[in-house]
Amino acid sequence: MSIETYLQVSELHQDYAAAVDAQDWERWINIFTDDCVYRVQSRENFDRGMPMAALSLDSKGMLKDRIYGITETIFHDPYMQRHVVSAARILRQDREVIEAEASYAVFRTKYDGIAEVFNVGRYIDRLIQTEDGLRIQSRICVFDNDMILNSLIYPI
Known part of the structure; x- marks a missing residue:
């Protein structure tokens, strides 16, 4: 692994957190590939290989639908989020794919x-190098607690 790769992954994690915290949904969506997977899943279900997730989106189109729901149709008590993301661990890298993990x-x-x-919890990522830079092909947000307070509106 090169320092350049590590810095690209770190920058992607920080850009992701900044986009969600600012509710800049267009920027958040564009961090993903078209064929992306975004899942928010309890640690227990993840560790047991169980498919049940609090949120499971399987394409950029589904991300767009979720954001439409957040901004246009879901009634909820508004709140702000602030993400703190640890330094990334690069688990595997080849010419096309980077697998990384970070706590949040x-x-x-x-x-x-x-x-x-x-x-x-932790982000478990599969990242792809594209013409536009590093993008998330798969992000599994594995949360440590058994339950999410109230409901999950905004992305984690």
């Missing part, structure tokens, strides 16, 4: 409340 913590702040820990 997501804090949620409601407009009339204090910040609370919303979700903690």
Whole structure:
């Protein structure tokens, strides 16, 4: 692994967190490949190989549908998120694919409340080098807690 690859993966993780925190949904969607997989799954289900997930999207089109739902149809008490993402671990790399993992913590702040820990876990990523730079082909957000507070509106 080269330092350049490590820095590209780190930059991608930070760009992802910044896009979600800013609710810049177009930027968030464009971090993924067209044939992407995005899943938010409990550690227990992931470790047991169980398919049940809190959120499972299987293409960029499904990401767009989710964002449409968030911005146009879902009624919820608005809140802000702030992501803290650890340094990445590059697990495997070949000419086309990088497999990486990073820990994350997501804090949620409601407009009339204090910040609370919303979700903690790890990203398990399959990244692809494209003409536009590194993109996420698969992101599995494996959360450590058994339950998600209230409901999952915004991406993790």
